[in-house]
Amino acid sequence: MQLPIVAxxxxxxxxxxxxxxxxxxxxxxxxxxxxxxxTTTEVKSMLELFLLAEGIQPTFYEAGYNRYCEExxxxxxxxxxxxPEVVFxxxxxxxxxxYPDLLENSxxxxxxxxxxxxxxxxxxxxxxxxxxxxxIQNNFDLPxxxxxxxxxxxxxxxxxxxxxxxxxxxxxYARTHSRFVINDILYLSAQVGLNVWFDHTYWYKFHMAVSPxxxxxxxxxxxxxxxxxxxxxxxxxxxxxxxxxxxxxxGDDGVQNLILGxxxxxxxxxxxxxxxxxxxxxxxxxxxxxSKNDPETAKEGFSHPDSVLRIEDFSVFKAGWNPxxxxxxxxxxxxxxxxxxxxxxxxxxxxxxxxAEQLPEVAVPDVGSDVSLFAELLEQKRYFEVDKIVAExxxxxxxxxxxxxxxxxxxSVGNYEEFLASLDxxxxxxxxxxxxxxxxxxxxxxxxxxxxxxxxxxxxxVEAISQDPTFIPLYGRLVDRFGDNGLVSVLIGHLKNDYVxxxxxxxxxxxxxxxxxxxxxxxxxxxxxxxGMSKIVGVYIPSKKNNMVAGHYASLGxxxxxxxxxxxxxxxxxxxxxxxxxxxxxxxxxxxxVAVS
Amino acid sequence: xxxxxxxxxxxxxLDLPAHTLRGNEQLEDLKNWDSTALVAIIVLAESASSVQIxxxxxxxxxxxxxxxxxxGVAESSV
Numbered sequence: 001m002q003l004p005i006v007a008x009x010x011x012x013x014x015x016x017x018x019x020x021x022x023x024x025x026x027x028x029x030x031x032x033x034x035x036x037x038x039t040t041t042e043v044k045s046m047l048e049l050f051l052l053a054e055g056i057q058p059t060f061y062e063a064g065y066n067r068y069c070e071e072x073x074x075x076x077x078x079x080x081x082x083x084p085e086v087v088f089x090x091x092x093x094x095x096x097x098x099y100p101d102l103l104e105n106s107x108x109x110x111x112x113x114x115x116x117x118x119x120x121x122x123x124x125x126x127x128x129x130x131x132x133x134x135x136i137q138n139n140f141d142l143p144x145x146x147x148x149x150x151x152x153x154x155x156x157x158x159x160x161x162x163x164x165x166x167x168x169x170x171x172x173y174a175r176t177h178s179r180f181v182i183n184d185i186l187y188l189s190a191q192v193g194l195n196v197w198f199d200h201t202y203w204y205k206f207h208m209a210v211s212p213x214x215x216x217x218x219x220x221x222x223x224x225x226x227x228x229x230x231x232x233x234x235x236x237x238x239x240x241x242x243x244x245x246x247x248x249x250x251g252d253d254g255v256q257n258l259i260l261g262x263x264x265x266x267x268x269x270x271x272x273x274x275x276x277x278x279x280x281x282x283x284x285x286x287x288x289x290x291s292k293n294d295p296e297t298a299k300e301g302f303s304h305p306d307s308v309l310r311i312e313d314f315s316v317f318k319a320g321w322n323p324x325x326x327x328x329x330x331x332x333x334x335x336x337x338x339x340x341x342x343x344x345x346x347x348x349x350x351x352x353x354x355x356a357e358q359l360p361e362v363a364v365p366d367v368g369s370d371v372s373l374f375a376e377l378l379e380q381k382r383y384f385e386v387d388k389i390v391a392e393x394x395x396x397x398x399x400x401x402x403x404x405x406x407x408x409x410x411x412s413v414g415n416y417e418e419f420l421a422s423l424d425x426x427x428x429x430x431x432x433x434x435x436x437x438x439x440x441x442x443x444x445x446x447x448x449x450x451x452x453x454x455x456x457x458x459x460x461x462v463e464a465i466s467q468d469p470t471f472i473p474l475y476g477r478l479v480d481r482f483g484d485n486g487l488v489s490v491l492i493g494h495l496k497n498d499y500v501x502x503x504x505x506x507x508x509x510x511x512x513x514x515x516x517x518x519x520x521x522x523x524x525x526x527x528x529x530x531x532g533m534s535k536i537v538g539v540y541i542p543s544k545k546n547n548m549v550a551g552h553y554a555s556l557g558x559x560x561x562x563x564x565x566x567x568x569x570x571x572x573x574x575x576x577x578x579x580x581x582x583x584x585x586x587x588x589x590x591x592x593x594v595a596v597s
Numbered sequence: 598x599x600x601x602x603x604x605x606x607x608x609x610x611l612d613l614p615a616h617t618l619r620g621n622e623q624l625e626d627l628k629n630w631d632s633t634a635l636v637a638i639i640v641l642a643e644s645a646s647s648v649q650i651x652x653x654x655x656x657x658x659x660x661x662x663x664x665x666x667x668x669g670v671a672e673s674s675v
Binding site: 008011012013014015016039041042045199201202205206212213 | 606609610612631632637640643652
């Protein structure tokens with residue numbers, strides 16, 4: 001499944017690929033229902049491959065041919081019993097029930113749009129209410145023939161115009177509803193070309209609305225969306241400089257001779273790639289530099305008047321003469337992220353090969369040396385797909401900048417306790433709030449190191465937990481004198497008779513050693529006291545990445561007990577009648593929600 | 598692509614041991630013959646053929662020999 005992804009090769013070799021991909025360890029199981037308005041066999045087959053390539057092992061439910069409506073509206077027991085975590089609705093322009101008649105006016109067309117969208121909304125509401133699954137819904141591709149010619153797009157009653165309006169309404173629903181994501185086949189069909197997207201033979205013989213070749217592109221796109229639900233998207237883009245962000249070698253050519261800007265065809269391509277990278281940074285992807293250059297010389301390249309990227313856009317800047325694999329390790333350490341969260345882009349195939357060999361967890365796409373293709377080749381792998389962009393994402397770079405200020409301040413303070421006291425920290429700790437559910441879900445699916453159980457939940461499940469009175473679901477948000485660290489901790493306790501079992505406890509590595517985990521525990525103990533819970537049961541499930549919390553419960557005064565299942569540990573804490581807060585430097589600002597049943 | 602190479606690729610697509618297919622089989626008798634296999638073989642034939650062929654031609658085939666003929670693959674010269 002290496003770049004570039006060649007549809008023909010994947011179709012021919014799918015059996016071999018599947019066998020190889022199934023050999024991977026630690027595949028995350030997921031249940032996916034595919035409800036199609038046409039034959040879905042090929043889409044399902046390709047989707048399985050792309051999900052396996054992302055470490056996700058799907059079990060599928062496939063609805064009967066073109067029964068996407070009936071199976072939901074009549075609650076097909078087989079579908080309901082399957083309990084899908086994801087429902088993919090694979091409909092296309094073929095499934096629109098009524099197109100406008102010739103010369104219909106705008107009011108009539110608007111009513112038709114409303115009726116058609118309403119038909120789909122009834123399905124989505126039924127799925128959310130009855131199954132609780134996340135929905136991935138196709139918007140609409142365009143037909144290959146246009147009886148009205150170009151008027152299809154401009155006339156109110158034109159089919160192209162109608163389909164674009166429907167796609168817009170679907171997008172609007174996605175913006176205003178959680179657990180609902182659009183699979184943009186309007187874009188995909190344009191990208192592959194309508195003549196490739198739709199093939200008459202496959203439609204009339206098999207009722208495949210999307211050709212096998214295009215099914216590869218569609219499946220790759222859907223797999224990218226599903227991957228984002230499980231926090232498998234990458235967090236950081238590490239970039240070389242010379243001939244990657246600009247043409248030429250800044251150390252040899254000097255900044256004034258770099259090829260960058262609209263006056264040169266290749267320079268314009270570098271400018272556009274910089275713009276693409278900047279757009280990634282704006283929506284929360286961390287940028288870092290890894291360059292074989294003298295550091296000061298390397299930075300000069302960003303002073304080029306046409307450079308869109310600036311030094312401050314990068315959270316880590318590694319320039320020097322060490323092997324790039326060493327620099328990338330240092331970048332990961334500095335950012336507190338795993339190597340598997342990093343994508344490395346370099347025009348030099350030797351550097352790419354060395355990093356790929358020495359750091360197999362780092363994604364190293366073969367972008368070639370033609371900058372005009374870099375962005376598209378990155379896009380093919382959907383490294384940075386997200387199901388929602390939340391405010392926290394846009395502020396991620398600002399966090400790393402304020403963190404640099406914290407580091408400088410720490411160096412100036414005598415000892416660590418004084419440093420913590422000087423941060424003037426306040427924490428908002430409370431029961432899950434609807435406005436935070438997206439971020440909470442993101443944290444649950446992305447946090448690996450400070451994570452006691454590494455349980456993953458979809459946004460539907462998180463919402464269900466937030467409304468279930470048998471849970472104590474707590475979030476923690478930390479602010480200090482340098483800025484807002486954001487919502488950085490989640491703790492979910494499950495009420496069982498007279499004790500609480502900790503299902504989930506995690507914290508972003510951004511705020512390690514600030515004692516936020518102590519403040520969360522203080523809040524939890526108070527909540528247990530209020531509810532009359534005599535005991536807290538801590539669960540620790542060791543993983544490859546969470547060794548840092550192996551001693552967490554012991555440090556809080558828990559005692560380890562027998563009776564745990566294989567590969568997990570149980571710890572008990574007896575809730576005292578009077579309790580002294582463990583957190584010393586954090587003021588709490590939110591009241592807990594106490595639901596006493 | 599030679600006939601032997603094409604048959605080996607068909608073995609892979611149908612999840613059969615290498616050198617199972619001889620070229621004279623009826624499609625409906627083949628183990629693992631289904632729509633996804635047909636699609637993959639159409640793609641194989643399109644990429645193997647030196648002339649333009651349409652999926653419809655492959656869809657109308659009833660035997661492996663028909664497919665080989667339409668794809669225009671010949672015996673190996675060795």
